[in-house]
Amino acid sequence: MADWRSEEFYKERRDELEKRVGPRRFKHSLGVSETAEALARVYGADKTAARMAGLLHDWDKGYDDPGILARADELGMELDAELSAMPRVLHGLTAAVALGRAFPELPPKVLAAVERHTLGAVDMSDLDMIVYIADALEPGRKGKMVQKLREKVGELELRDLFLGVYAYWVQLIMERRHPMYSKTTEIWNSYMPEQEVYRAEANPDPVPYGRP
Numbered sequence: 001m002a003d004w005r006s007e008e009f010y011k012e013r014r015d016e017l018e019k020r021v022g023p024r025r026f027k028h029s030l031g032v033s034e035t036a037e038a039l040a041r042v043y044g045a046d047k048t049a050a051r052m053a054g055l056l057h058d059w060d061k062g063y064d065d066p067g068i069l070a071r072a073d074e075l076g077m078e079l080d081a082e083l084s085a086m087p088r089v090l091h092g093l094t095a096a097v098a099l100g101r102a103f104p105e106l107p108p109k110v111l112a113a114v115e116r117h118t119l120g121a122v123d124m125s126d127l128d129m130i131v132y133i134a135d136a137l138e139p140g141r142k143g144k145m146v147q148k149l150r151e152k153v154g155e156l157e158l159r160d161l162f163l164g165v166y167a168y169w170v171q172l173i174m175e176r177r178h179p180m181y182s183k184t185t186e187i188w189n190s191y192m193p194e195q196e197v198y199r200a201e202a203n204p205d206p207v208p209y210g211r212p
């Protein structure tokens with residue numbers, strides 16, 4: 001098996017990706033790869049894994065809606081009714097399965113970060129969060145909010161930065177009238193106890209929520 005950490009492995013996957021997606025998506029993927037590596041440096045995560053997961057995260061983005069549903073079926077994935085009706089978010093899930101089969105040398109943590117870059121999860125690892133954030137903040141992404149979030153890199157804890165990006169995406173989904181994944185609230189809420197800890201550190205005598 002090839003060494004997934006080698007430069008050669010990275011370049012081979014990069015060249016394959018270029019044939020799988022359009023030029024805009026390819027450029028975006030290189031941006032996410034670079035941004036994920038930079039975030040891993042800032043937040044002390046595995047830089048090679050971040051760079052690789054960033055490169056591969058949109059591996060299956062070249063499929064149209066019927067195509068991605070057929071792809072999931074081909075891969076033997078069982079989708080519930082909700083996910084079947086949201087083909088736009090499936091490319092992360094199918095990519096993780098397909099990449100794991102095509103390149104068994106890729107570690108589960110890289111595949112997990114690819115899988116979770118669309119919907120998130122209740123138990124995101126640092127690497128998962130890094131790829132999720134990089135997808136939104138790579139240099140090709142424009143906008144006031146994106147710029148604001150970029151300025152918070154290194155200033156905020158990784159989890160807080162992730163929540164900032166998550167909130168931004170939820171807002172975009174609503175503004176664009178896209179369907180909201182039913183687990184979004186559950187995912188959001190799962191990070192709230194962490195926030196309580198941060199607040200307690202910042203304010204040694206916090207007023208409990210809901211009390212005067």
Ligand SMILES: [Fe+2]
Pocket residue numbers: 057058061091092117118
């Ligand atoms: Fe994506």
Ligand SMILES: [Fe+2]
Pocket residue numbers: 028032057058135
């Ligand atoms: Fe992406």
